Amino acid sequence: MKYVLMFVETEDYANELAAMGEAERGAAYDEVGRWFAEHDARITRHVHLQPAHTATTVRLQDGRAEVSDGPFVEGKEIVSGFVEVEVADLDEALAMARSWPACPIVEIRPAAS
Amino acid sequence: MSTTHDELARVVREHAGRLAASLVHLLGDFAAAEDLVQDAVEAALRRWPTEGIPERPDAWLFTVARRRGLDVLRRQTRYRDKLAQLQWPVPGEPDDRLRLVFTCCHPALPRQAQIALTLRVVCGLTTGQIAAAFLVPETTVARRITRAKRKITDAGIPYRIPGDDELPDRLDEVLTVVYLLFNEGYLSSTPDRAHSRRLAEDAEWLAASLAWLMPREPEVLGLLALIRLHEARAAARFDDEGRIVLLPDQDRSRYDHDAIDAATQLLAQAAARHRAGPYQLQAAIVACHAEAPTWADTDWAQILVLYDMLLQHTPNPVVRLNRAVALRHVAGPAVALGELDGLAATLADHHLYHATRAELLRALGHPGPAREADLRALELTTNPAQRAVLERRLDAREWS
Numbered sequence: 309m310k311y312v313l314m315f316v317e318t319e320d321y322a323n324e325l326a327a328m329g330e331a332e333r334g335a336a337y338d339e340v341g342r343w344f345a346e347h348d349a350r351i352t353r354h355v356h357l358q359p360a361h362t363a364t365t366v367r368l369q370d371g372r373a374e375v376s377d378g379p380f381v382e383g384k385e386i387v388s389g390f391v392e393v394e395v396a397d398l399d400e401a402l403a404m405a406r407s408w409p410a411c412p413i414v415e416i417r418p419a420a421s
Numbered sequence: 422m423s424t425t426h427d428e429l430a431r432v433v434r435e436h437a438g439r440l441a442a443s444l445v446h447l448l449g450d451f452a453a454a455e456d457l458v459q460d461a462v463e464a465a466l467r468r469w470p471t472e473g474i475p476e477r478p479d480a481w482l483f484t485v486a487r488r489r490g491l492d493v494l495r496r497q498t499r500y501r502d503k504l505a506q507l508q509w510p511v512p513g514e515p516d517d518r519l520r521l522v523f524t525c526c527h528p529a530l531p532r533q534a535q536i537a538l539t540l541r542v543v544c545g546l547t548t549g550q551i552a553a554a555f556l557v558p559e560t561t562v563a564r565r566i567t568r569a570k571r572k573i574t575d576a577g578i579p580y581r582i583p584g585d586d587e588l589p590d591r592l593d594e595v596l597t598v599v600y601l602l603f604n605e606g607y608l609s610s611t612p613d614r615a616h617s618r619r620l621a622e623d624a625e626w627l628a629a630s631l632a633w634l635m636p637r638e639p640e641v642l643g644l645l646a647l648i649r650l651h652e653a654r655a656a657a658r659f660d661d662e663g664r665i666v667l668l669p670d671q672d673r674s675r676y677d678h679d680a681i682d683a684a685t686q687l688l689a690q691a692a693a694r695h696r697a698g699p700y701q702l703q704a705a706i707v708a709c710h711a712e713a714p715t716w717a718d719t720d721w722a723q724i725l726v727l728y729d730m731l732l733q734h735t736p737n738p739v740v741r742l743n744r745a746v747a748l749r750h751v752a753g754p755a756v757a758l759g760e761l762d763g764l765a766a767t768l769a770d771h772h773l774y775h776a777t778r779a780e781l782l783r784a785l786g787h788p789g790p791a792r793e794a795d796l797r798a799l800e801l802t803t804n805p806a807q808r809a810v811l812e813r814r815l816d817a818r819e820w821s
Contacts, residue, residue: 309577397579398529399587418576 309418310352310394311401316413317360317388339409347404353392360386385413392419429469430619434626436479437462437545440486442517445580451524452570455542456493461485462545518543519634520582522627526595527578534569535598537562544623554620555605596644596700599627603648607655624648632687642691643701646684650707653680664813665806669716681711702731721750738767742774754784772801776811 325333344351363386367374388411395401398416405414437458444454461482475481525538540546540554548566552559572578583591606621628645635641657671666672685708691701706727713719728744741764749757758781761774768774775798782791792815799811 311577397577398527399579399581399583401577402529403587 309397310392310421311398312390312392312417312419313401313405313408314387314390314415314417315408315411316415317386317411318413319384321411336410343407343409346407347393350393350395350400350404351391352394354389355391356389357387359388387415427619428474429466430622432469432474432478433462433465433482433545434623436482438518438521438543438630439479440482441542441545442521444486444490445521445524446517449580451573451580453490455570457486457490458482458545459541459547460489463547466547518630520580522595522631523582523591524573524578524580526591526598527573528591528594529576529578530569530572531565532598532601534565534572535594536602537565538569539598539627540602540623541566543627546623592638592640595631596640599624599631600644600648600700602627603651607651621648621652625652637694639691639694639696640698640700642687643698643704646688646691647700647704647707649680649684649687650704650711653677653684654707654711659806663806665810667810668710673714676711681708684708685712697730697734699731699734702727702734706731719750721747725751738764739771739773742768742771742777746777749781749784754781757781758785770801772798772807772811774798775801779814 325336328336344354363377365376367376393401393404395404398418401416405416408414440461441454441458444457445451448454464485465478465482469475469478522539522543525542526535530538537551540551541548546554548563549559552562555562582588603621603624606619606624625645625648628641628648631638631641632645654671654676656677657673657675658666660666684704688701688704688708692705706724709720709724709727725744725747728740728747732740732744741760745757745760745764748760758778761778761781764774775794779791779794779798782788782794795811795815799808799815802808802811
């Protein structure tokens with residue numbers, strides 16, 4: 309089955325990352341690199357998104373399109389990237405998400421076939 | 422009438438779960454298999470009370486499920502071929518039922534759905550019976566079950582026993598569901614005790630099945646021992662008018678002492694594996710109470726040690742509150758009250774916190790503040806039996 313793992317950044321995590329020294333941050337990025345290498349065979353697509361300030365949201369309601377800045381009003385949790393993976397079932401996707409070394413929330417959704 | 426009903430419930434539970442397990446295994450489609458079993462269960466509940474329980478209830482249920490399956494799935498060759506090959510009894514795969522329990526209690530399902538699904542699929546209860554047991558509208562239960570089944574299929578929740586590395590996490594989920602079921606039946610806030618009794622029995626049966634299927638898991642044995650110890654003391658917990666009798670006042674001759682011995686043996690078997698966990702420790706605490714010939718003989722020092730161990734596994738404020746009660750009997754009410762002060766912020770809305778505080782304040786000779794604490798506890802309690810205990814205590818103070 310195809311799943312999408314969406315990586316969700318939080319304010320706390322962003323602050324934590326900002327507070328890190330250069331070496332520490334480098335080590336954190338290395339861990340992410342290792343995660344990708346380890347799961348390479350199952351990752352069919354990877355998209356890393358630009359930071360939240362680049363986002364634009366279009367809200368379609370009552371036949372009108374309201375365009376606003378940012379992911380959503382007062383949003384404190386922001387999708388920062390996603391991978392598409394090909395695995396047997398939810399448990400396998402869960403195991404991948406469990407070993408994700410970076411941002412603290414991962415949403416897993418099956419991709420419609 | 423109620424004996425017939427209990428017998429029916431027992432037979433259905435025994436066989437519906439097995440049938441569901443084998444059908445899910447065979448069809449590889451949880452929702453389709455579950456529908457077939459529910460149809461058969463409903464037919465049984467309709468017909469057995471008048472026709473009598475058939476000589477081979479499992480074969481009866483199987484025949485109905487299979488016939489119904491062939492009807493419904495006539496168009497789908499995939500299932501038709503499989504159902505056509507199906508025989509009862511299915512060559513035994515004892516793990517099938519265990520797989521079923523793990524699927525129903527998958528952490529990706531909401532807790533309420535885990536409970537409803539386990540009762541329905543593993544214990545064979547109908548939507549109506551589950552709704553009655555939890556005092557919620559039948560449509561709510563039906564919706565929860567439908568959503569859960571859809572999620573199992575759409576999200577790709579597998580039908581399997583988790584691997585060794587995931588097992589501790591996933592087993593926790595299963596044990597939590599079984600213990601929640603038991604507590605709902607045992608400490609039920611529902612006025613209709615007949616329904617809740619059956620939930621406690623379902624939980625005991627589930628725990629016993631798990632123990633049979635996973636005899637090497639000490640926490641499974643611990644949960645079974647815990648449930649059986651509570652059950653063994655059930656007769657002494659209520660007086661003839663259905664009011665709660667508190668532990669110090671319970672008539673211990675009404676405990677089922679054979680059952681207590683058997684449960685403590687089970688616990689010893691679990692302890693021999695040297696992997697203590699919250700269920701074993703809770704069971705050990707209940708065993709201390711159950712084995713004490715009188716309230717005055719309670720081994721509080723041992724209970725305090727067990728609470729200290731339990732706190733290491735489950736560092737939560739309610740465990741600390743219970744530990745403070747043991748501490749009172751080892752070190753005196755003043756020390757225990759000091760311990761409660763540390764919990765004031767987290768347990769401000771917990772009725773047992775205030776009720777325990779009231780007892781300690783009274784023991785230390787402060788009737789005024791004790792009464793205030795009892796009143797606060799009363800405000801926070803919805804369970805009618807627990808309310809009655811607090812009201813009696815407050816009444817007694819009026820007269821003294």
